[in-house]
Amino acid sequence: MTSDPAAENGEVSAAYNPNGSVTLSVKKPGANWLYTWMKDGEQILGAGNSLTLYTQSDSGNYSVQVTTKGNNALIWTSNAINVTITKATVANTAKENVHHTFGTTYDVSNLFNIDPNAGGATYTLVENTDEDAGTATLEGNILTITKAGTIEVSLTTAETDNYNAGSAVTATLIVDKAAPTIDITAEPASLVGGGTVKLTVTTDAPAEVVPTCEGVTVTKTGDGTFSALLPNETRTYIFKAAYAGDANHESAEDTCTVSVTRYVHSAPGSSVSVPATANGSVTVSPSTASKGTTVTVTTKPNEGYELGSLEVLDKNGNALALKDLGNGKYSFVMPDGKVSVEAEFVKTVATGFADVPANAYFADAVKWAVDKGVTNGLSANLFGPYESCTRAQIVTFLWRAAGSPEPKAMSSFTDVPVSAYYAKAVAWAVENGITNGMTETMFAPNATCTRGQSVTFLYRALKGIASGSASFTDVKSDAFYADAVNWAVASDVTNGTSNTTFSPNAACTRAQAVTFLWRSAGSPESENRVMVFTDVAADAYYYDAVQWAVEQGITSGTSATTFSPNAKCTRAQIVTFLWRSEQSLAVDGASPFVDVAANAYYADAVQWAVEEGITAGTTATTFSPNDSCTRAQIVTFLYRCCN
Secondary structure, eight states: OOBOHHHHHSEEEEEOOTTOSEEEEBSSOOTTEEEEEEETTEEETTOOSEEEEOSGGGOEEEEEEEEETTTOOEEEEOOOEEEEEEOBOOOOEEOSSEEEETTSOEEGGGGEEOOTTOOOEEEEEEOOOSTTBOEEEEETTEEEEEEOEEEEEEEEEOOOSSBOOEEEEEEEEEEEOBOOOEEEEEESSEEESOEEEEEEEEEOSSSOOOOBOTTOOEEEEETTEEEEEEOSSOEEEEEEEEEOOBTTBOOEEEEEEEEEEOOOSOOSSEEEEOOOOTTEEEEEESSEEOTTOEEEEEEEEOTTEEEEEEEEEOTTSOBOOOEEEETTEEEEEOOSSOEEEEEEEEEOOOOOOTTSOTTSTTHHHHHHHHHTTSOOOSSSSOOOTTSOOBHHHHHHHHHHHTTOOOOSSOOOOTTSOTTSTTHHHHHHHHHTTSOOOSSSSOOOTTSBOOHHHHHHHHHHHHHHHHTSBTTBTTSOTTSTTHHHHHHHHHTTSOOOSSSSOOOTTSBOBHHHHHHHHHHHTTOOOOSOOOOOOTTSOTTOTTHHHHHHHHHTTSOOOSSSSOOOTTSBOBHHHHHHHHHHHTTOOOOOSOOSOTTSOTTSTTHHHHHHHHHTTSOOOSSSSOOOTTSBOBHHHHHHHHHHHHO
């Protein structure tokens, strides 16, 4: 009988194995034998002919006695065997070629294959001084990355009852730069005659991306939105939105194109001209047509107004036949030669007087007289259209219609008290030769005014007004701007600076200039009610005018967020406004003015204004582009442009 060979050596050493690290056994076991195993001299119960040992606690000196069953006769006793069981080694490894994109945290446990028998893991950042090294902070197993590049992390694991601590292994995390996306769009993508385009940039880049284009000024209008004013020249513009990149982000860019087709004023066929019309708008399609072409005229009255009359005249002044298409649309057949469209919009009559029917011949006159403050009627709801008028009432009506001008002195009529409501009207009428009174001392204010007296008063009053300009004392009838002032007042472009003054030599502000232009265009409604300029209040009289001017590409303001409404409008600015309102028409030749540089933003506008007879400059060789434009000059430019 012999023991296991290991017993013969007297020493057995093995690492922990959950399936049994050391097995002691007796060779050639017998069916009637008993096996008594001893550890360190103490009996171990329950063992057979073999004994399996597992953990470190099983280490010790082992022996076995073999006896027979029944009489317990000793057959054999083994030598003592020293058994040592050590802790096993864990196998932790690092993964290779692990990549991560900058911008998020990272769980470093994903860098390693950790032995399932290992104890608790500890992660440590390894200092890396390479040029391509990244930077980060580590808390527990969560890595917060501050710079892209290579980041080294080591892992150790703690020992357990049966396993040694894991040796340090190091993994390399390659943090790649993030790749931003950029998208730029332009609206519209094509223009005829130049104008303003809206640029929209969407990006996830960490910095603002501002689009650029060679030779073009791009203005920021909002978060991710921009605008650019393109001139009237045939060209394709490439707008680029680019991000240069940084330590953590790749560079990125996107482009979009805008094509501009030069608009040439001349076109085949004959033109259909539509002068500016107050209180409504008139458009034609097409605006240039050959003989036999059907042209559509669309009329749109402003709120509170209706179409009063519409005429289409040929080159000889003859009226053309109009076909009513309904909904304010009319058509006519184009003759040979130019055509002009003349329209008038009148207020929808609503007098508020019960004794003034809407269809009465005097309804419009009553409405006008009340609106202008000429009279208020007999009461809140009665006008008294068939009541007789006194002489005092008639001259008062005329005086108020003229703007209630202050008389130089009160009259000497004994029957006209200074406190009478008609006292100033009588004095004004005498000063202007409208009446001399009934006698040298009597005016007879309460006497009924005859039809003959009424028409005489009216004739004299109108004759006096006709000799001046719109009743303005500072506008002489022979002034170069007299007709323009009359037109501007009649067209509701301006009402003057008071009832009796126009202030022709006063400088005009930018707000006034665009308001005059807007009114001359018929005060069209704006499509967009979002104002980009912080210095244009919602209740400002010029709000709608500025909004319209921006939408039409007439002006883009003095900056992305300011319009400077109270700044003086220069001569260069006003002709540029007018030129752009006419779709930036093409010009030929060179400017005769030495103070207008060829590359000035207003160069084409000045040349166009000269060609169209709108201005001839301040001298034969100078335009004075930076001089303030006076009220007289602006209404004259508008008048010449619209007539």
